[in-house]
Every structure is written in structure tokens, then in C-alpha cells.
Amino acid sequence: MQQQKSYQIPGLLKIGLQNGNYPIYILILNQIQNMKEVCLKMNQYLQTINAFNSYTWVICNQQTLKLEIKEVKQMLNSFCKNIPLQQFQRIEKLIIVSDAIQQQQAIDAIPSAWSKILTNKIHLVLKLNELMIHKIELTQNQIDFLSRINNTYQEEIPFYGRDISEYPISQTGVPEFLDAILQYYERHDDYLRKQGVFRISGSIQQEQSLVQQFQIRNYSVIDEYDPDVVSTVFKNVLCQLKKPIFPFEMYDILKETEINISKEKLLEMFQVFFAYMPEVNRKTTKRIAELLFHVADYESENLMGLHNLSIVFAPCFLRSEQADLSDFQGAKIVVHHFNLLVQNVEYFLQEIKPNRNSISQKLSL
The missing domain is CATH 1.10.555.10 (Rho GTPase activation protein)
Known part of the structure; x- marks a missing residue:
């Protein structure tokens, strides 16, 4: 998988696969500073030339931070208010990376307007490297990136060797x-x-x-x-x-x-x-x-x-x-x-x- 350099919006990564244009959007909840800004950018992504393709969401925190169900629910409610329903009819998988959330909790967190669309498409994994189960293969470098990423997505400075x-x-x-x-x-x-x-x-x-x-x-x-x-x-x-x-x-x-x-x-x-x-x-x-x-x-x-x-x-x-x-x-x-x-x-x-x-x-x- 190739990681595209599109980190303009803190908390939202757009990632493409080597085997095609199948879009994957990774939302790092603890990094999101402005949910409305993320919703706008997501809307723009979903209205691109691949507007009829299916896509996958991955919702996670940085690897070292636990993801709680209330964070997922807040994000889904914000998206429900700001993104047209028809855009979510194309979603193929909604993957939540967390060892603190149960499947039923995730289903209950889906806004009622989307329940018919998303209930059968929601998946839970415990760790980022388990995404390969869903044919989303993150390299170790990409997993490390998600673990260490900062709020502004600046190029990472090595810890050793700074002033x-x-x-x-x-x-x-x-x-x-x-x-x-x-x-x-x-x-x-x-x-x-x-x-x-x-x-x-x-x-x-x-x-x-x-x-x-x-x-x-x-x-x-x-x-x-x-x-x-x-x-x-x-x-x-x-x-x-x-x-x-x-x-x-x-x-x-x-x-x-x-x-x-x-x-x-x-x-x-x-x-x-x-x-x-x-x-x-x-x-x-x-x-x-x-x-x-x-x-x-x-x-x-x-x-x-x-x-x-x-x-x-x-x-x-x-x-x-x-x-x-x-x-x-x-x-x-x-x-x-x-x-x-x-x-x-x-x-x-x-x-x-x-x-x-x-x-x-x-x-x-």
C-alpha cells in the first residue's frame, strides 16, 4: 500500500492501494482538531472522479492511545449531520481499531439514519497490523507513523540529533x-x-x-x-x-x-x-x-x-x-x-x- 502525502487536515489520512484506486480513509480521532473541517474534506474526497467507487473507513487513535466508544459515536454523529446520506451508500467497510470496544457497542453507536447502511459493514480489529485481515496491508513504517504522528503532520524529526x-x-x-x-x-x-x-x-x-x-x-x-x-x-x-x-x-x-x-x-x-x-x-x-x-x-x-x-x-x-x-x-x-x-x-x-x-x-x- 502506498501512503499518499495528503495530511492537510489533522486527523484525516487518505490512503490508496497499490492494486487499484480503492480509496481508504483513516481517521485518527485523537488528532482531529476541527471536525467540521474534516467533514468538508471528506465530502470533497467522496465527490472526486471516483465518485461511484466503494471505499473503506478506518477509525483509530494513535497506536499508544485507547479508542473509546464515545469518541466513535461523536464522530459518526458529526459526519451524519455534515455528509449526504448517498455518499455513505457506497461504503464497503467501516473498520474500528480498538481493544476497548465491543461489536454491539459499535453497532449501537451508528446514527439511526445510517443503521440500515452500516450495521452489516462494521468490523472491529484490535491492532493496526490486523487490518491485513481486511486486505488493508499497512507497512511497519506506516503503523509507526500512525503511532507517532503529530497534530500538524509535519515531517517527523528524529528524536536523537536535535538542538x-x-x-x-x-x-x-x-x-x-x-x-x-x-x-x-x-x-x-x-x-x-x-x-x-x-x-x-x-x-x-x-x-x-x-x-x-x-x-x-x-x-x-x-x-x-x-x-x-x-x-x-x-x-x-x-x-x-x-x-x-x-x-x-x-x-x-x-x-x-x-x-x-x-x-x-x-x-x-x-x-x-x-x-x-x-x-x-x-x-x-x-x-x-x-x-x-x-x-x-x-x-x-x-x-x-x-x-x-x-x-x-x-x-x-x-x-x-x-x-x-x-x-x-x-x-x-x-x-x-x-x-x-x-x-x-x-x-x-x-x-x-x-x-x-x-x-x-x-x-x-
Whole structure:
């Protein structure tokens, strides 16, 4: 089946089959913003050149959300009021994708004006991939699309590899996914005592599954995942940011800064960089530094003191734009300096006074 690029109306997909022009209209109820607009578009579709062909409706929610009978009933009533009866005499199948609806409930939800037309044409399936029973074969990519689709049908942006400001931001000023992860650790403080916390990778399949949930902003499922999976997503999203949380220039300067530099001078360097960083970067740094400091409190149990945590997380915050041999040689120095940052993050963020002189002048040592 080929999926046509006709996503103008949130909640309505028009899909054609490879074996002909047999139309299929998929209605994603939780995505519908304006039912009248959807009815108008549907009317236009039904009055096209294939006006005498039969067609199929598929009614569903995104795969992760249950579809309730009241939602189906509301939609059918709206369509009954806005689309001529003769258009529905051509319908071949009305397929509802839900594991929360019974056949009789679906039949009872049909408006009385359509009952003779639709009663024998209504079908229930539990999952999207069961549509093939009705000769509607969705590819896995199309099923994934229906699971993750957003309200405006914009081309999907991969979860990994964005700029930090491109993620939905919560009221706390940090990305929503980060808030969800931090709250996860607050609820499960025992995970932070686990030996090797943040060093063990989780299942790749589970990681992909959690990323898909984050992609559709479904953060409530996070408790269903193993802590190693959560930490894998946590680290990977930071390491793969389009631009690291700290500017590329900061890594280049830190790797050339001697390891025995005075604490005062190093703190001054960090303070200058914080002054120039976007607010979301500063708040993200503070929240994660607080978490790491808390994890280090359990060093006797998890064997992850600030030094070991800095080895794991320094690359998540600091990296070169173009890696070369000197980056590997300077990695230990950067880890040392990042360790100091974590220990003193509150100092940097209490009062930031940007100095508009060039950073290079300010940081000359």
C-alpha cells in the first residue's frame, strides 16, 4: 500500500492501494482538531472522479492511545449531520481499531439514519497490523507513523540529533523528556544506588520503544522501562545533540587548559561561558549536575563517584565540532574540569553577569 502525502487536515489520512484506486480513509480521532473541517474534506474526497467507487473507513487513535466508544459515536454523529446520506451508500467497510470496544457497542453507536447502511459493514480489529485481515496491508513504517504522528503532520524529526531548544520545553525550563527522566529517578531513588548506574547499556529494542513514546510526548510509560534503558536514552540524547549543551569552543579551550590551573581561574572561565549560554542550556546543566551530585552520595553502593560520573557525562556536555587526535589526548583534562563544574554548578548560576568583551579576551590566562 502506498501512503499518499495528503495530511492537510489533522486527523484525516487518505490512503490508496497499490492494486487499484480503492480509496481508504483513516481517521485518527485523537488528532482531529476541527471536525467540521474534516467533514468538508471528506465530502470533497467522496465527490472526486471516483465518485461511484466503494471505499473503506478506518477509525483509530494513535497506536499508544485507547479508542473509546464515545469518541466513535461523536464522530459518526458529526459526519451524519455534515455528509449526504448517498455518499455513505457506497461504503464497503467501516473498520474500528480498538481493544476497548465491543461489536454491539459499535453497532449501537451508528446514527439511526445510517443503521440500515452500516450495521452489516462494521468490523472491529484490535491492532493496526490486523487490518491485513481486511486486505488493508499497512507497512511497519506506516503503523509507526500512525503511532507517532503529530497534530500538524509535519515531517517527523528524529528524536536523537536535535538542538536542545528544539525539544518541547516544560514549565521548569528544561526539555519535557528530561523532566520525565529526572522525575523517574526521584521516584526510584533505589535505582541510583545500583552498582554501575549510568554505565550499563539497556536493550536496543527497548531503547527504541521508549524513544518512540518520547517522540509522541507520552512520558507516563517511563516507569514500565528498565532503569538501564532509561539511562541509555538519557545519555544518547545528550551525546547526540546537534550542538552540545556547552559550545564547541568551550571544549577546544578546556582541552588546552592545564590540569593544575587554579580553581578560581577555572571557575571564572565557566562563569563566562554560562553567561553566553541560552537559558535552556543553563537550566539543563543545573538540573543534571544536581542529579549527578546526588548519585555520588551513594558512591559506597554504586561505585560511581563524581570522577566516574564525569567520565560518563563529560562527553554528553562537551565535544569538539571536528574530532582529531588532540581531542583524545585532552579527554582526561576535560573530564577533570567537568568534575569541577559539577561540584560548583550552583556558584555559576546564582548570579550571571555577562561580560560583552570577546570570550577569547576574557579567557586569556
